[in-house]
Amino acid sequence: MDSSFTLTLANIFMWKWQKELVRRQDMTGEYYGRYIDDVFMTWNKSENALKQRLDNANTWHPNIKLEYKIGKSLPFLDILLTNINGTLSTSVYHKPAAEPYVVPFISDHPQHVFDNILQTSLRRAIKYSSTFQSFNDERRYIQSIFLYNGYPSSFIDKIFRKFFSGYISSRSFLPFLDNEDQFLQMRIALSGQPSRQQSQVEMRIATLTTDNEHLFEESDKKQQFTIQENKKPNEFQNKLIIHYTHEKRFNTHYLPSDDLDSSSEI
Numbered sequence: 001m002d003s004s005f006t007l008t009l010a011n012i013f014m015w016k017w018q019k020e021l022v023r024r025q026d027m028t029g030e031y032y033g034r035y036i037d038d039v040f041m042t043w044n045k046s047e048n049a050l051k052q053r054l055d056n057a058n059t060w061h062p063n064i065k066l067e068y069k070i071g072k073s074l075p076f077l078d079i080l081l082t083n084i085n086g087t088l089s090t091s092v093y094h095k096p097a098a099e100p101y102v103v104p105f106i107s108d109h110p111q112h113v114f115d116n117i118l119q120t121s122l123r124r125a126i127k128y129s130s131t132f133q134s135f136n137d138e139r140r141y142i143q144s145i146f147l148y149n150g151y152p153s154s155f156i157d158k159i160f161r162k163f164f165s166g167y168i169s170s171r172s173f174l175p176f177l178d179n180e181d182q183f184l185q186m187r188i189a190l191s192g193q194p195s196r197q198q199s200q201v202e203m204r205i206a207t208l209t210t211d212n213e214h215l216f217e218e219s220d221k222k223q224q225f226t227i228q229e230n231k232k233p234n235e236f237q238n239k240l241i242i243h244y245t246h247e248k249r250f251n252t253h254y255l256p257s258d259d260l261d262s263s264s265e266i
Contacts (some may be wrong), residue, residue: 017064021057040076079128091134105150118159126190132180
């Protein structure tokens with residue numbers, strides 16, 4: 001992109017273009033998502049009807065031409081989305097033409113660079129994998145890639161244990177997760193999703209809030225009534241009251257003007 005404002009212009013243009021398509025998706029209860037010029041959407045009708053709608057969208061503007069793929073397993077950005085009997089499954093997507101290279105272990109980089117590369121790969125695997133099986137597949141892929149680039153297996157195992165121990169407490173000395181519960185626990189922590197206990201607490205709070213709404217309304221009405229009672233007109237409301245003290249010990253003395261002229265000092 002040529003300038004920092006190009007992305008904003010692209011989003012404005014795409015937002016205006018997509019309004020009709022989003023409206024039609026909302027009418028049928030389908031999903032529509034977009035990141036800049038990459039679009040992902042769901043469809044439950046025939047494939048011919050979908051192609052007809054997309055071909056129609058291609059006529060809305062001469063500079064916008066959709067190149068689309070239709071299937072039950074499709075990549076979107078760095079994620080592979082798969083429809084398994086109506087259930088959406090996600091995993092890390094690797095382009096077929098991608099080379100299996102990372103920063104070589106023999107390169108002249110500080111130690112923390114190698115640590116961060118490994119931990120970033122694990123973090124992405126946790127967040128992008130919707131099942132324990134897909135995560136384990138990606139974990140094995142990460143191990144093979146880093147071994148291929150000269151990383152010692154002892155170093156890989158150490159970083160794996162360090163990464164996992166930061167989120168779960170386990171007595172296992174193995175450099176991987178033991179079960180699906182640990183995987184779900186880490187996935188919730190990394191993705192910022194509320195845990196089951198947090199969700200239950202939020203539901204209780206929502207229930208209490210609903211029950212107390214009537215109490216708050218009654219309290220507001222009583223408070224409003226009290227304020228209105230206090231605002232009754234008062235006979236002194238628009239009158240100015242001045243308080244002063246008359247000092248009788250001071251007597252008024254008249255001094256003739258002639259005496260003032262003849263006196264130089266007082």
